[in-house]
Each structure stands twice: as structure tokens, then as C-alpha cells.
Amino acid sequence: MSNEWPLWEIFIRGQHGMSHRHVGSLHAPDAEMAIKNARDVYTRRNEGVSIWAVEAVHIAASSPEEKGPLYEPSNSKVYRHPTFFDIPDEVGSM
Amino acid sequence: MYAQMIKTARSGVKNREEMSDQEREFQDRIDRDEKIEPKDWMPDDYRATLIRQMGQHAHSEVVGQLPEGNWITRAPTLERKAILLAKVQDEAGHGLYLYSAAETLGESRDELVRLLHEGRMKYSSIFNYPTLNWADIGAVGWLVDGAAIVNQVALQRTSYGPYSRAMIRICKEESFHARQGYHAIMQMAFGTPAQKAMAQDAVNRLWFPAIMMFGPNDSESTHSEQSMAWKIKVKSNDELRQQFVDQTVPQIEYLGLDLPDPGIKWNEERGHYDFSDPDWNEFFDVIKGNGPCNVDRLKDRVDAWEDGAWVRDGLLAHARKKSARTAAE
Numbered sequence: 001m002s003n004e005w006p007l008w009e010i011f012i013r014g015q016h017g018m019s020h021r022h023v024g025s026l027h028a029p030d031a032e033m034a035i036k037n038a039r040d041v042y043t044r045r046n047e048g049v050s051i052w053a054v055e056a057v058h059i060a061a062s063s064p065e066e067k068g069p070l071y072e073p074s075n076s077k078v079y080r081h082p083t084f085f086d087i088p089d090e091v092g093s094m
Numbered sequence: 095m096y097a098q099m100i101k102t103a104r105s106g107v108k109n110r111e112e113m114s115d116q117e118r119e120f121q122d123r124i125d126r127d128e129k130i131e132p133k134d135w136m137p138d139d140y141r142a143t144l145i146r147q148m149g150q151h152a153h154s155e156v157v158g159q160l161p162e163g164n165w166i167t168r169a170p171t172l173e174r175k176a177i178l179l180a181k182v183q184d185e186a187g188h189g190l191y192l193y194s195a196a197e198t199l200g201e202s203r204d205e206l207v208r209l210l211h212e213g214r215m216k217y218s219s220i221f222n223y224p225t226l227n228w229a230d231i232g233a234v235g236w237l238v239d240g241a242a243i244v245n246q247v248a249l250q251r252t253s254y255g256p257y258s259r260a261m262i263r264i265c266k267e268e269s270f271h272a273r274q275g276y277h278a279i280m281q282m283a284f285g286t287p288a289q290k291a292m293a294q295d296a297v298n299r300l301w302f303p304a305i306m307m308f309g310p311n312d313s314e315s316t317h318s319e320q321s322m323a324w325k326i327k328v329k330s331n332d333e334l335r336q337q338f339v340d341q342t343v344p345q346i347e348y349l350g351l352d353l354p355d356p357g358i359k360w361n362e363e364r365g366h367y368d369f370s371d372p373d374w375n376e377f378f379d380v381i382k383g384n385g386p387c388n389v390d391r392l393k394d395r396v397d398a399w400e401d402g403a404w405v406r407d408g409l410l411a412h413a414r415k416k417s418a419r420t421a422a423e
């Protein structure tokens with residue numbers, strides 16, 4: 001068995017009521033240490049108020065090759081955008 | 095630079111006719127300044143070159159802690175000690191960002207560390223010079239991190255997404271490094287004659303090693319063409335070196351110190367400072383392992399790794415036991 005600590009992906013919420021954002025990764029033996037290490041590595045200058053750590057093996061990702069078929073359903077529905085509809089200026093902002 | 099003389103995995107640049115459809119599409123993405131992401135298709139040589147460059151860059155951040163760590167316990171004031179400690183801690187973080195970026199290409203950090211310890215990967219030549227006194231610590235922050243910044247600002251535009259993002263993050267932290275160094279040197283340059291002499295001596299000794307950081311002259315660096323085409327490298331060695339000299343000469347003059355190279359002269363026609371070449375034989379010698387501190391630096395890294403093994407293993411064993419217990423419940 002490899003003795004390398006597992007890889008964790010780190011997500012941090014900044015100060016301003018934002019959602020958590022991926023900031024990078026690190027190695028740690030367990031979740032508790034992952035959060036401690038994330039504190040040391042990714043919040044040395046008040047970059048965050050909340051940390052999520054997720055073991056990298058648990059992240060499922062879409063594959064770039066499927067880009068076409070995966071996003072096609074939204075490409076063909078231009079009417080989902082407000083600019084699709086011409087509303088006369090007289091109506092005012094909408 | 096922090097990554098010097100990275101051999102591109104192939105020599106010469108492939109022209110469009112030689113490329114497969116996939117390769118052509120890849121090159122088009124790069125030419126459009128699109129970022130390449132970990133799961134995207136990429137040529138094997140692109141991947142290999144990047145791993146080599148990011149790995150060497152990461153090693154430089156980590157080994158670069160040694161010459162400065164040397165002075166943490168001997169800083170002249172408690173404030174300077176705290177500042178230096180914070181600076182060196184940042185460098186550990188930089189190493190981590192870069193190892194993480196390399197890991198996105200499937201190369202493990204342990205493997206990169208192993209290659210370093212076996213002498214099969216390198217780190218920047220600059221860290222094979224000693225830091226003899228406190229003035230050197232100021233000069234390192236100012237000149238060495240200053241040179242690193244010039245390189246790293248350019249690399250923010252590198253084509254590989256994770257590398258570019260690591261550079262952006264690093265650049266945000268670097269200006270603290272350069273400024274604390276310059277500030278320390280300022281105090282000495284404007285201090286007693288003895289302090290000023292120490293500042294001058296540090297600049298004299300570190301100037302040429304600092305400008306060597308950018309690597310050999312463009313005419314000598316035969317491997318960078320493909321790296322430039324792939325935007326793994328964004329500016330040439332000589333371009334970056336010139337930029338560093340132009341920004342640093344006025345900073346030396348402000349301190350009232352003598353220029354460390356009699357060849358430095360403003361060239362009205364070029365709009366740049368002329369300067370002398372460093373001793374390139376010395377550079378290649380240091381790269382080969384014969385610098386003043388090569389042996390010590392590598393030994394310190396290997397010792398730190400081996401001495402820390404029981405902590406890494408212990409924590410991992412504990413984590414495995416804990417998760418086995420949770421699973422059993």
C-alpha cells in the first residue's frame with residue numbers, strides 16, 4: 001500500500017457571502033488534518049471564513065470529450081435568454 | 095529561472111504539416127489563448143515538458159527555504175524574525191501549489207520528490223549559493239524574489255490552466271517578499287558605514303547569481319522554441335533578464351550603493367540598460383552540482399524527508415485505523 005497521504009480538494013468561502021470556491025488541493029492523512037493544512041496553506045491572508053475538504057477520489061467530473069452532447073440541450077434553446085424577446089422601449093425596463 | 099534549462103521533450107518545433115489533426119486543434123486552442131485543463135487531450139511531449147518544468151519550479155520553492163531558514167533564529171529583531179518566518183512559510187505554500195499543479199497531470203508529489211532526492215531533477219541554481227550574513231537575507235528577498243517575480247508574472251499567461259492559476263496566486267504573495275527584502279536592505283544602506291558596506295557586499299555577491307536565474311542566453315537555449323510555441327514558456331530568458339536589470343538598477347541607485355557590474359550603462363538607443371554577462375561557466379558548473387552549497391542543500395532535503403517519515407507514517411496509520419473502526423460500527 002502506498003504511504004502517500006491522500007489528495008484532498010479544498011473549497012473556501014471568502015468573506016463576502018459568496019459560495020465556496022475551489023482554491024486548490026493538498027495532501028493530508030484525514031479530513032481533520034486536511035482542514036488544518038488548508039487553513040495554513042490557503043487562508044494565510046484572511047482569504048476565507050469557511051473551508052470544505054473533499055477527498056479527490058470522491059469527485060466525479062464530466063469529461064471534456066463529451067462537451068458537445070452534454071451541453072447541446074441548452075445550446076438549442078436560445079429563448080431561455082431574455083434578449084431573445086424584443087420588448088418596445090415604451091414599455092420601460094423589464 | 096526557478097525552472098532553468100528545461101529540456102522540451104522534443105527538439106525543434108513541429109510545423110502544421112507535421113501535426114496530426116488532434117495536434118493542430120490543440121495548437122489552435124493555444125494560439126487563441128485558451129487554457130488547457132487537466133482532462134483535455136494534450137501531446138505527450140507537452141505533458142512531459144510541463145511536469146518537468148512545474149516539478150523543477152516546485153523543488154526551487156522548497157529548497158529555496160533553506161538559505162533563508164538559516165537566518166530565522168538569528169534575525170536581528172523579533173519583528174524581522176516573524177517577517178522572515180512568514181516569508182519562508184509562503185515559499186512552502188508555493189511549493190505545494192506547484193506540486194499540486196503537477197499532480198493534475200498524473201505525476202505524484204512523492205515521485206517528484208524522489209526524483210529530486212536521487213539527483214534526477216534540479217532546482218534553481220541560485221539556491222546553491224550561501225547566505226553569509228543578515229544583509230544577504232535582505233538581498234535575497236529583493237533580488238532573488240524580484241527575479242522570480244519577473245518570471246512568474248510572465249508565467250501567469252502560461253497555457254496550462256493549473257500552472258497559470260498557481261502563478262497568479264504566487265504572484266499575489268511575492269510582492270511582500272521583495273518589499274520586505276528591500277526594506278531590510280534600505281535600513282542597512284542608510285545605516286552605519288559598516289552596515290552600508292555589508293549591504294554593498296551582499297549586492298556584489300548576489301547580482302550575477304541573480305541574473306543567472308533566467309538561464310542561458312537565448313542563442314544557447316536550444317530547447318525553448320517548442321515551449322514558447324506551446325506557451326509553457328511565455329517570454330525568452332534574455333527578455334526577462336533585461337526586464338529585471340531595467341527595474342533593479344534604479345533600485346540600487348536609490349540605496350546609494352555602487353552598481354555591482356561596471357558594464358551597467360543606460361543605452362539611450364535601445365531604451366534599456368546594457369550589462370555584462372555573468373560567468374556562464376560558473377552557471378553550468380553550479381547546475382552540474384559543483385556550486386558552493388549543492389551537497390548541503392540536497393542533504394538537508396533528504397534528511398528532512400527521512401526524519402519526517404515516522405510522522406507521515408504515524409498519522410496515516412492512525413487515519414486508517416480510525417476509518418476501519420468507523421466502517422466496523
Ligand SMILES: [Fe+2]
Binds near residue numbers: 184185
Ligand atoms: Fe516563491
Ligand SMILES: [Fe+2]
Binds near residue numbers: 185239242268271
Ligand atoms: Fe518568494
